[in-house]
Amino acid sequence: xxxxxxxxxxxxxxxxxxxxxxxxxxxxxxxxxxxxxxxxxxxxxxxxxxxxxxxxxxxxxxxxxxxxxxxxxxxxxxxxxxxxxxxxxxxxxxxxxxxxxxxxxxxxxxxxxxxxxxxxxxxxxxxxxxxxxxxxxxxx
Amino acid sequence: xxxxxxxxxxxxxxxxxxxxxxxxxxxxxxxxxxxxxxxxxxxxxxxxxxxxxxxxxxxxxxxxxxxxxxxxxxxxxxxxxxxxxxxxxxxxxxxxxxxxxxxxxxxxxxxxxxxxxxxxxxxxxxxxxxxxxxxxxxxx
Amino acid sequence: xxxxxxxxxxxxxxxxxxxxxxxxxxxxxxxxxxxxxxxxxxxxxxxxxxxxxxxxxxxxxxxxxxxxxxxxxxxxxxxxxxxxxxxxxxxxxxxxxxxxxxxxxxxxxxxxxxxxxxxxxxxxxxxxxxxxxxxxxxxx
Amino acid sequence: xxxxxxxxxxxxxxxxxxxxxxxxxxxxxxxxxxxxxxxxxxxxxxxxxxxxxxxxxxxxxxxxxxxxxxxxxxxxxxxxxxxxxxxxxxxxxxxxxxxxxxxxxxxxxxxxxxxxxxxxxxxxxxxxxxxxxxxxxxxx
Numbered sequence: 001x002x003x004x005x006x007x008x009x010x011x012x013x014x015x016x017x018x019x020x021x022x023x024x025x026x027x028x029x030x031x032x033x034x035x036x037x038x039x040x041x042x043x044x045x046x047x048x049x050x051x052x053x054x055x056x057x058x059x060x061x062x063x064x065x066x067x068x069x070x071x072x073x074x075x076x077x078x079x080x081x082x083x084x085x086x087x088x089x090x091x092x093x094x095x096x097x098x099x100x101x102x103x104x105x106x107x108x109x110x111x112x113x114x115x116x117x118x119x120x121x122x123x124x125x126x127x128x129x130x131x132x133x134x135x136x137x138x139x140x
Numbered sequence: 141x142x143x144x145x146x147x148x149x150x151x152x153x154x155x156x157x158x159x160x161x162x163x164x165x166x167x168x169x170x171x172x173x174x175x176x177x178x179x180x181x182x183x184x185x186x187x188x189x190x191x192x193x194x195x196x197x198x199x200x201x202x203x204x205x206x207x208x209x210x211x212x213x214x215x216x217x218x219x220x221x222x223x224x225x226x227x228x229x230x231x232x233x234x235x236x237x238x239x240x241x242x243x244x245x246x247x248x249x250x251x252x253x254x255x256x257x258x259x260x261x262x263x264x265x266x267x268x269x270x271x272x273x274x275x276x277x278x279x280x
Numbered sequence: 281x282x283x284x285x286x287x288x289x290x291x292x293x294x295x296x297x298x299x300x301x302x303x304x305x306x307x308x309x310x311x312x313x314x315x316x317x318x319x320x321x322x323x324x325x326x327x328x329x330x331x332x333x334x335x336x337x338x339x340x341x342x343x344x345x346x347x348x349x350x351x352x353x354x355x356x357x358x359x360x361x362x363x364x365x366x367x368x369x370x371x372x373x374x375x376x377x378x379x380x381x382x383x384x385x386x387x388x389x390x391x392x393x394x395x396x397x398x399x400x401x402x403x404x405x406x407x408x409x410x411x412x413x414x415x416x417x418x419x420x
Numbered sequence: 421x422x423x424x425x426x427x428x429x430x431x432x433x434x435x436x437x438x439x440x441x442x443x444x445x446x447x448x449x450x451x452x453x454x455x456x457x458x459x460x461x462x463x464x465x466x467x468x469x470x471x472x473x474x475x476x477x478x479x480x481x482x483x484x485x486x487x488x489x490x491x492x493x494x495x496x497x498x499x500x501x502x503x504x505x506x507x508x509x510x511x512x513x514x515x516x517x518x519x520x521x522x523x524x525x526x527x528x529x530x531x532x533x534x535x536x537x538x539x540x541x542x543x544x545x546x547x548x549x550x551x552x553x554x555x556x557x558x559x560x
Contacts, residue, residue: 005178008254012186034174038145038214045215045337046152050328057325057498060340064488065507067207071484074178075185078477080521083514087485090510094503101500114148185477188470197358197465200480204351205367208344218337220381223374227345230370234363241360285458288534292466314454318425318494325495326432347487354458355465394428 005030005074012076022132025125026073032118032125033070036095037063039118043102046111055101059115062098065091066122081133088126088133095123145170145214152216162272165265166213172258172265173210176235177203179258183242186251195241199255202238205231206262221273228266228273235263285310285354292356302412305405306353312398312405313350316375317343319398323382326391335381339395342378345371346402361413368406368413375403425450425494432496442552445545446493452545453490456515456538457483463522463535475521479535482518485511486542501553508546508553515543 006027044059069091072078099119106113146167184199209231212218239259246253286307324339349371352358379399386393426447464479489511492498519539526533 004175004254004258005182008179008182008251011250012182030178034178035144038170038174038210039148041211041214042145042148042152042216045217045333045340048328048330048333053325053328053497054500057495058500058503060325060495061488061492061498061503061507063211064491068481068484068488070178071181071203072481074181075477075480076182077185077473078481080474080478080517083478083481083517086510086513087481090506093506097500097503110151111148114144118144185473185480188468188473190468193357193465193468194360197355198360198363200465201348201352201355201358201363201367204348208341208348211344212341215337215340217333218341220334220338220377223338223341223377226370226373227341230366233366237360237363284455284534284538285462288459288462288531291530292462310458314458315424318450318454318490319428321491321494322425322428322432322496325497343491350458351461351483354461356462357465390431391428394424398424 009074009076022136025128025132029125029129030070030073032122033066033073033091036118036122037066037070039115040066040098043109043111043115046109047105052105055105055112058094058098058101062094062119065094069126081136085130085133088130092123092126092130095119095126099123149214149216162276165268165272169265169269170210170213172262173206173213173231176258176262177206177210179255180206180238183249183251183255186249187245192245195245195252198234198238198241202234202259205234209266221276225270225273228270232263232266232270235259235266239263289354289356302416305408305412309405309409310350310353312402313346313353313371316398316402317346317350319395320346320378323389323391323395326389327385332385335385335392338374338378338381342374342399345374349406361416365410365413368410372403372406372410375399375406379403429494429496442556445548445552449545449549450490450493452538452542453486453493453511456542457486457490459535459538460486460518463529463531466529466531467525472525475525475532478514478518478521482514482539485514489546501556505550505553508550512543512546512550515539515546519543 009023009027040059040063044056044063047056069087072084072087099116102112102116102119106116149163149167180199180203184196184203187196209227212224212227239256242252242256242259246256289303289307320339320343324336324343327336349367352364352367379396382392382396382399386396429443429447460479460483464476464483467476489507492504492507519536522532522536522539526536
């Protein structure tokens, strides 16, 4: 079913200031954000007890942020580099901190270990998008 | 990456009042909701002009509803049949109407045609979940 | 600032199949959903320990649902009664169950007691909207 | 009803590394984000035609971001300054661009004019939060 999103995006490619390679990076980033939202939603729900309160809050917030980032990339008319850069920066920053926090609980919770991995992948995908966008932005 | 969600869910299976077959239905429903949220987000952004105003609103709302439904299914501790039934009913009802509305624009917009398909798949997946849950609920 | 939403809605009134009294009910329902999303987000984050796992999941899901319902009512072009009825039914049902669950913890947690109250108000506001919409729907 | 959120937050004040003045700034920022999400949801739905495609996408994305930011501030256990700073930076940046874009349509659309105002208030409230947090962060 993921392929349907991919197909829909390809139809919009010709209108976008992106080349094939960058569209693939964006598709990867969409999937990484989606996986991160899902893992964080499960992980937030699984974390119990006082010692996990911060991790739980971070995962719940990360799920919201990853979903927001995913939806932004899916909108064909949102061709506003500065807004996208601001969101990618926030998503990457939070994903790295969330991965770090989840890793503290990875020994006790397999959910937390896998969630940390999903956050790391999300942070990396955002970083790649930012690198690609930097190449597209006019130098001043 | 979707497989990670699947793996995380399987770890929780033993705590859930569901059998393997039902877990597979839920996993399918999670993926159908995710695909529906993505297609509707793109489609809402692509629909222009007065004649598409209603379709656009329905897609934007369907994206929110599908995301809410997906997240509900991902929470291992949300074992409350009546709440789930209420959400599945709303998601299925809306997805059917949204598919119908998008089909009106399918001739002009490939986005709308594919979005209608994603909505239909989401409605069917919700229906299957409801059938399975009805079998699990105590008869009174 | 809430007044700005009210002002914006009033500009759309003339295009809507609603009368002044019904617009007021909708505005009240928007505010009740917003307050419910906020209370449930806080309450979900505050609930700790195994005994509160179900309540936490219900509050997190209720926050998503209330936000989705609020946004649906804010879209001036979403004039589709059946979809709205389906969402109001789900929101009301979940809000009532969430209020019930939170009340179990009201003795120990002031958050839970206030969250239960916000859920009850949300359920009542949805009920009123449904009553008003029933009056507007054609009898068959 | 907003007062309920305020009351709930005050109960958590004693556990938070914030003083009364900063709690008031946070409460103002929560309300500004909530008003911004509502205005942007309405505005995105009202914008029609090709010339408004970018504004519509920005408003839809801003609604998601403002909602995500609001929920982050409501979680009492999310005491992680760096994550909050990253989110406030993104929200402020986007709100300023969204206000600018909406102002281009303010002559034709009262919705857009009021939405621009809600975005500006949201940007200012985020800026104040960032200034307050900078004062709380340890200098290195």
